[in-house]
Amino acid sequence: MRESMQKTTPATKFKRGQFVLYRDPEKFWTGQPGHTFVCRIDQTYMDGTYGLAPLTSGNPIFNANPEYMRLLPSVDAMRDIDTAPLNTDGAADDMTAAAIAWLTQQHAIANTPPGLPAPRG
Numbered sequence: 001m002r003e004s005m006q007k008t009t010p011a012t013k014f015k016r017g018q019f020v021l022y023r024d025p026e027k028f029w030t031g032q033p034g035h036t037f038v039c040r041i042d043q044t045y046m047d048g049t050y051g052l053a054p055l056t057s058g059n060p061i062f063n064a065n066p067e068y069m070r071l072l073p074s075v076d077a078m079r080d081i082d083t084a085p086l087n088t089d090g091a092a093d094d095m096t097a098a099a100i101a102w103l104t105q106q107h108a109i110a111n112t113p114p115g116l117p118a119p120r121g
Contacts, residue, residue: 012066014041014050019072022052022064038072039064 014020018041027035037058043051045063052061052069075082081099 012069012071014044014066014069014071016041016044019055019077020052020069021072022054022061023068024061025065025068039069 020039020041021036022039023036027033038055039052039061040055041050042053042060043062045051047063049063049065050069052064054061080096081102084099084103
């Protein structure tokens, strides 16, 4: 079988600071629990692997294979804010705390009058 036919996902170049879902291949293939978790990319290495920082407690991961990583798009994380039914009485009940905090911050910014420009001398 050709090597190009074996690839099931396109090669992705991740950037430092992005959030990814990482599956520890050794834990996964041996049936151990806790094999998949969210990480932030801390390092990119010349050999195409990555250094990851798990968001939950855990040790840093060095030389993570990108084939076991998937980008977590911000659009998915922010979907509850983007789709919140703001015109109903119980809208806040359906939103996460992060969504409410973000909307509160936006409300404060939107209701702040713009400052006057600095006088020119």
